[in-house]
Amino acid sequence: MPVSDALVTAARAARTHAVAPYSSFRVGAAVQSADGRVFTGCNIENASYGLTVCAERVAIWKALSEGVRTFTALVVVADTPHPTPPCGACRQLIWEFCGDVPVVIANLDRIIAEYSAQALLPAPFDGRTIAEP
Numbered sequence: 001m002p003v004s005d006a007l008v009t010a011a012r013a014a015r016t017h018a019v020a021p022y023s024s025f026r027v028g029a030a031v032q033s034a035d036g037r038v039f040t041g042c043n044i045e046n047a048s049y050g051l052t053v054c055a056e057r058v059a060i061w062k063a064l065s066e067g068v069r070t071f072t073a074l075v076v077v078a079d080t081p082h083p084t085p086p087c088g089a090c091r092q093l094i095w096e097f098c099g100d101v102p103v104v105i106a107n108l109d110r111i112i113a114e115y116s117a118q119a120l121l122p123a124p125f126d127g128r129t130i131a132e133p
């Protein structure tokens with residue numbers, strides 16, 4: 001199912017709030033819950049660099065902290081002509097918390113790419129691995 005224009009628009013708007021003084025690379029994200037709500041995030045950097053949080057994780061944390069447990073899609077937006085796909089850490093967390101959702105990569109003008117969460121993280125480590133040793 002294609003993601004809604006509203007989800008892409010929300011990710012673009014979230015990007016404008018990015019706290020990225022070190023990289024100047026601004027990213028926005030938006031996740032949709034099964035009941036249709038939209039939660040957004042932007043990347044947030046800090047002076048230690050290593051505590052930077054990606055836009056995807058901020059959006060997922062916001063949704064989880066509001067009680068959301070079922071997701072239908074995630075959008076990532078950066079101002080690049082080529083896709084900006086989620087980093088490895090975010091892929092793990094998208095898979096664990098959002099499941100096999102469509103991950104849509106867009107820039108300020110258009111959708112560039114779409115992957116499934118599973119395609120982004122083949123052979124994942126997750127709760128099933130622990131439950132079935």
Ligand code: THU
Binds near residue numbers: 044045052053084090
């Ligand atoms: N970043 C994201 O927020 N999401 C991605 O998918 C890729 C990278 C951020 C982290 C950092 O603040 C900046 O982009 C440069 O890596």
